[in-house]
Amino acid sequence: MRVLSARRLRSTRKVLLGVVGLVGFLVVWQLIPTLGLIDPEYLPYVTDVLARLVEEFRDLAFWRRLGLTMTAWAIGLTVATLAAVVLGTIVGLVPLLRRATHTMVEFLRPIPSVALIPLAVLMFGLQMRAALVIIVYASFWQVFVQVIYGVADVDSVARDTARSFGLTLRERLSYLVLPTALPYLLTGLRLAAAVALILAITAEMVIGNPGLGRMIELSRSAGDAVGLYALVVVTGLLGLLVNLVFRFIERRSLSWHQSVRGEEVL
Amino acid sequence: MTPYAGEPVTPYAREVVSGSRFRGAGIRIAAGFLFAFGLPFLALVVWGVWSTRSTNRFFPGPLTIGEAFVDTWVGRAFLDDVLPSLYRLGLGIVASIVVGVAAGTVIGLFRWLRELLEPLLEFFRAIPPPVLIPVAMLLLGITDSMKVVVIVSGAVWPILLNTIEGVRATDSVMTETADSFQITWWERLWFLVLPASSPRIMTGVRQGLSVALILMVISEMFASSSGLGYRIAYFQRNYLIAEMWSGILLLGLVGVLLAVAFGLVERRVLRWYHGMREVTRA
Structure with a gap:
């Protein structure tokens, strides 16, 4: 009982300190233009930005733009994940393929996806499809590499046992490979979700297909600092939300796994 | 721990190889070279051949x-x-x-x-x-x-x-x-x-x-x-x-x-x- 209340005390302290930090940041932000350290034209008052944020949330056009960005994000992430899981499983299961593709993967993976923006624009013009090329390319590698590790990580004793019991390929995939690779896959998926969001917004900024990113670029070129900061805050919240959702999915679907169970015991 | 580097040679495999050590090492190096550069080379060749036939302007050879x-x-x-x-x-x-x-x-x-x-x-x-x-x-x-x-x-x-x-x-x-x-x-x-x-x-x-x-x-x-x-x-x-x-x-x-x-x-x-x-x- 005593341990429990001590723990609760610690967690309230944590929440309280976090809130203090957040409020402190907002106060400092408000003070900088008030004291004239930076011209409010370049760093607007936090109150103005928050007011604009509320205004945007009431605006239907804002939600439509958000919807476009998230549609590109969802399509890109899905395509990349499906391709990466299929290819990663095949390559990961066959050592010969793994060795043969190694150099190719190590060369293609570090190419910054934004380098492909000009190519995508040439191929598809200023549309969502051009953005999708970038999103898929960037998030594919995150999942692909994790799946290869995961599939190759199957315990050798378990593999030999499965072989001597004569499990079919399908049984081996679902009872042996999938449980081993799932933690890796979900890590890759979480990373890919964040990367896909970054590139969905970046593509809109650079290519100019409609969405939140284009709105950011438009408010910059129009000199609308308040709108710009409000949208930056929105993208931060969006990133936070995506991160939280995928962390939650990870915990839920790995509740049987040592890494999650171990945390709860402590 | 280098991610997906080649598998370590097991003692058994080492014994087998050491039987014809000299030739075995040569073959192994050649195989490693082939594995490392085979696929990229193949991809380049396919790309090169394809680009001479295709009329797509966006993908030069x-x-x-x-x-x-x-x-x-x-x-x-x-x-x-x-x-x-x-x-x-x-x-x-x-x-x-x-x-x-x-x-x-x-x-x-x-x-x-x-x-x-x-x-x-x-x-x-x-x-x-x-x-x-x-x-x-x-x-x-x-x-x-x-x-x-x-x-x-x-x-x-x-x-x-x-x-x-x-x-x-x-x-x-x-x-x-x-x-x-x-x-x-x-x-x-x-x-x-x-x-x-x-x-x-x-x-x-x-x-x-x-x-x-x-x-x-x-x-x-x-x-x-x-x-x-x-x-x-x-x-x-x-x-x-x-x-x-x-x-x-x-x-x-x-x-x-x-x-x-x-x-x-x-x-x-x-x-x-x-x-x-x-x-x-x-």
Whole structure:
């Protein structure tokens, strides 16, 4: 009982300190233009930005733009994940393929996806499809590499046992490979979700297909600092939300796994 | 621990090979070479043949791109565009590492500070880094230092957060030992905290590197009259397809070189760690 209340005390302290930090940041932000350290034209008052944020949330056009960005994000992430899981499983299961593709993967993976923006624009013009090329390319590698590790990580004793019991390929995939690779896959998926969001917004900024990113670029070129900061805050919240959702999915679907169970015991 | 390197040779396999050791080694080297370069070579050949037959203007053959590469990047453009880009990239990376590790160590050492800043840091990390480019343009104008600031403001978060996590997770037995030996604060930092958190720091640096490269390219595409990103966008707008491809190739090379350099540094810095991992696994 005593341990429990001590723990609760610690967690309230944590929440309280976090809130203090957040409020402190907002106060400092408000003070900088008030004291004239930076011209409010370049760093607007936090109150103005928050007011604009509320205004945007009431605006239907804002939600439509958000919807476009998230549609590109969802399509890109899905395509990349499906391709990466299929290819990663095949390559990961066959050592010969793994060795043969190694150099190719190590060369293609570090190419910054934004380098492909000009190519995508040439191929598809200023549309969502051009953005999708970038999103898929960037998030594919995150999942692909994790799946290869995961599939190759199957315990050798378990593999030999499965072989001597004569499990079919399908049984081996679902009872042996999938449980081993799932933690890796979900890590890759979480990373890919964040990367896909970054590139969905970046593509809109650079290519100019409609969405939140284009709105950011438009408010910059129009000199609308308040709108710009409000949208930056929105993208931060969006990133936070995506991160939280995928962390939650990870915990839920790995509740049987040592890494999650171990945390709860402590 | 190098991710998917070849499987270690088992004792059994070694015995078999040693039967005809000389020829076996030769074959093994040849096979390794074939595995390493076979597929890329095959892909290049297929691409080359395909490009001579196809009429698609957007995918020139590898030979055309190779020629364009030499014409475009060897000479003045290297000084005017490539070096400034790499300079900004290098400066940004070094600054991110210094700021990230220094701030991360301080935040990681004090629990109240960590709890105070945690929600804020989570939020800042969640902001897609390229979004900061317009903000930096507004605050600093279109300058060189703006681009470095953009690179730092994106690449510093993974380093910072991983350092905090690494410092926080320092082995308690070791900290208690350090306490009872009463080593000074500096010694403690240098011999205990930083080495103990270095695996996490290196993880953060690796993530930071790719973010930095992305930001270098986009900040130049956005607001610049020189640099790699600017050149590639310029070629695309003027329909210089082969030149554009050569720029993409160059960026790819920069990415690969960065990854290789990081791999070398990591192996050096974390030699003790990988050695320890291998011992515990055996």
